[in-house]
Amino acid sequence: MNIDRRSGCPINLSLEVFGDRWSLIILRDMIFGGRRHFRELLNGSLEGIASNILADRLKRLMELGLLTKADDPSHKQKAIYSLTEMAITLVPIMAQLGAWGRVWLPVSEELSIRAELLEKGGPPLWEQFMDELRHEHLGAPSRTPPGTPTVRQQLRAAYEAVVERKAEELRHIKTEA
């Protein structure tokens, strides 16, 4: 996978960056799942990426300027990957993709609740989330007042509420049967 520069069209160039089946999945797991290590990305994602593809894409995303890599001080062999500003500004695209998929595709409820929250929150929520990512990945000062829940916490809470409700429904069905 290399860059062709087929044309100078912005949509085409964007597609040449992440118009494949894995690059955006990796970025999604880093942005929304908070994953920073190779193994987290390898085992954590639902879709099951192969290790050679993951290695290739991480390298490529670094070359393209979307990721940086640093040594993890706690473990000499661990590498920690960080999002760049370029990758953080993909949040609105991710939100739109999620919103579109939620309407038109057979999404599962527990996985689409985050897209729904992100859609309802709109650009202000996206901005808050991007600020949090800048804090996490770029060391920028945190702009969220202390005490307020982070966007990732909100997303996680929403997800767990759905899972809990579904488990509850299942218990009801079982006791009825």
Add this chain to the structure above:
Amino acid sequence: MNIDRRSGCPINLSLEVFGDRWSLIILRDMIFGGRRHFRELLNGSLEGIASNILADRLKRLMELGLLTKADDPSHKQKAIYSLTEMAITLVPIMAQLGAWGRVWLPVSEELSIRAELLEKGGPPLWEQFMDELRHEHLGAPSRTPPGTPTVRQQLRAAYEAVVERKAEELRHIKTEA
């Protein structure tokens, strides 16, 4: 290229629909370039898609519900492709992709002017454009008041203004030399 259903995540499912190098390019040319025929898509796009890939993607996009095909009454051999509502609602994604690419990638000026216009117009302009596409492709009643320029006309005018300005600059350089 088939659908895996790797997971029920909205972003993943969206990627399974157009996470390849050509599907979105074809939709871009239909949405922004107004192309409706096989040959128009084959020869018209800057990126140069191969005819077998184009045939395959058109078929796939029809199966996925993004396109429909009909006979062109004016020419017994021509097929005319139409966008469905599912495809028309990709406009916001296209706009975000264009906006992101314009910031981070080496776009050419004459091709990025449309992305700029679409970004500046924001959601209201996107809505107007989607209405026009519904009129063109789905036969919906036109909601743009007569006399007002269509979004596609605006995009084209902006593009041609840049091309004209560049030609003018070139003439200046030549006379100076």
Add this chain to the structure above:
DNA sequence: GCAACTGATTGCAAAATGCAAGCGGATTGG
């Protein structure tokens, strides 16, 4: 000392892509 874990790499089969040529039928120009 050793099992488990770290970020990868290797070999190989399967699938997708790119490219050029061609197909049967429809239309057009002279």
Add this chain to the structure above:
DNA sequence: CCAATCCGCTTGCATTTTGCAATCAGTTGC
């Protein structure tokens, strides 16, 4: 009326990319 052109699309084939499993050398915890 006939040849040239155009229509959507297919075929054959070489190249590239992907998927999968096994494996690697270094690091860590016990």
